[in-house]
Amino acid sequence: MTAPQRNNEGFLENASEWTPAIAQDIATESDVELTEKHWEIIRLLRSFYKKHEISPPSNRLFVKAVKEQLGEEKGNSIYLMQLFSGTPAKTACRIAGLPRPTNCL
Amino acid sequence: MNVLIVIDRAPYGDWSGRESLDMAFSLAAFDKPVALLFRGAGINWLRHGQLPEDIGQKSGERNLAAAPIFGVSDLLADQQAASDYRLTLDQLLPAASLVEVRPELYRQYDHVISL
Amino acid sequence: MYTLHLLNKSPDHPRFEACLAAVSADDVLVLTENAVLGLACVNETLPLKSYALESDVKARALQDAVAASGAKTIDSATLVALTETTHRIMSW
Numbered sequence: 001m002t003a004p005q006r007n008n009e010g011f012l013e014n015a016s017e018w019t020p021a022i023a024q025d026i027a028t029e030s031d032v033e034l035t036e037k038h039w040e041i042i043r044l045l046r047s048f049y050k051k052h053e054i055s056p057p058s059n060r061l062f063v064k065a066v067k068e069q070l071g072e073e074k075g076n077s078i079y080l081m082q083l084f085s086g087t088p089a090k091t092a093c094r095i096a097g098l099p100r101p102t103n104c105l
Numbered sequence: 106m107n108v109l110i111v112i113d114r115a116p117y118g119d120w121s122g123r124e125s126l127d128m129a130f131s132l133a134a135f136d137k138p139v140a141l142l143f144r145g146a147g148i149n150w151l152r153h154g155q156l157p158e159d160i161g162q163k164s165g166e167r168n169l170a171a172a173p174i175f176g177v178s179d180l181l182a183d184q185q186a187a188s189d190y191r192l193t194l195d196q197l198l199p200a201a202s203l204v205e206v207r208p209e210l211y212r213q214y215d216h217v218i219s220l
Numbered sequence: 221m222y223t224l225h226l227l228n229k230s231p232d233h234p235r236f237e238a239c240l241a242a243v244s245a246d247d248v249l250v251l252t253e254n255a256v257l258g259l260a261c262v263n264e265t266l267p268l269k270s271y272a273l274e275s276d277v278k279a280r281a282l283q284d285a286v287a288a289s290g291a292k293t294i295d296s297a298t299l300v301a302l303t304e305t306t307h308r309i310m311s312w
Binding site: 113114115116117118145146149152153154155156157159160162166188189190191192 | 230231232253254257260261262263274275276278279280281282285288
């Protein structure tokens with residue numbers, strides 16, 4: 001099996017080519033060690049994308065999307081920053097195989 | 106500041122509708138009150154059951170369904186436009202509501218924007 | 221000899237009306253892109269021989285509107301075949 005196409009920032013070109021193994025590879029590149037807490041967010045993003053055909057466009061909207069599903073305890077920027085280093089929306093979307101969030105500079 | 110963004114052009118034709126959505130989502134991200142109004146051919150954004158995969162586009166309907174999650178307060182559908190395009194409330198996406206577009210509607214907002 | 225009219229403008233574009241006004245009884249009209257929204261328009265009466273491109277109809281959830289309007293859907297291969305067998309074509 002050939003590795004799926006990725007763009008210059010490491011995002012999958014085609015979200016449907018994503019597999020958990022690919023998530024594992026991208027996470028390793030990003031120095032993120034995946035735990036069940038990470039997988040919970042990854043599954044959430046996958047289902048968000050399936051339903052809405054967009055990535056949450058920015059960090060703030062990523063937080064809102066998580067809050068809507070999992071409540072305040074996980075839908076806050078500190079929790080998500082601890083799980084996904086750098087810009088959480090970008091790191092999480094990259095690992096979850098979603099397109100790059102449009103408004104994340 | 107209370108913002109109303111008006112979309113009056115059909116989905117999948119040009120980029121103005123998507124840019125309007127982007128703007129609405131950005132305002133909502135910063136918890137600014139923002140609503141969307143669909144008029145004219147723009148009403149077709151709200152039609153339920155869009156499947157644009159074969160024309161290589163993402164579903165406007167599905168993108169819009171995320172608006173309430175992001176904090177866009179209302180998806181307003183111009184009653185006149187809906188009847189012009191034979192749309193009844195049950196054929197619109199669930200978050201939409203029908204309104205009569207009158208000057209008083211616009212006066213509820215501090216800033217009304219059409220791209 | 222009939223004319224094949226290819227219309228891709230939304231009903232709110234002035235060219236939509238201009239096109240319909242130019243279609244005569246034995247002409248064929250094909251609606252593509254946002255012109256397929258004309259199928260749902262209460263203000264439009266489409267010519268007898270009207271067709272709409274299937275992928276554009278599906279994209280905009282207008283399958284029911286096609287049935288109600290009396291138009292037929294065609295796929296892109298059929299559209300290509302139609303353009304190949306027609307001498308006079310107007311693209312709007």
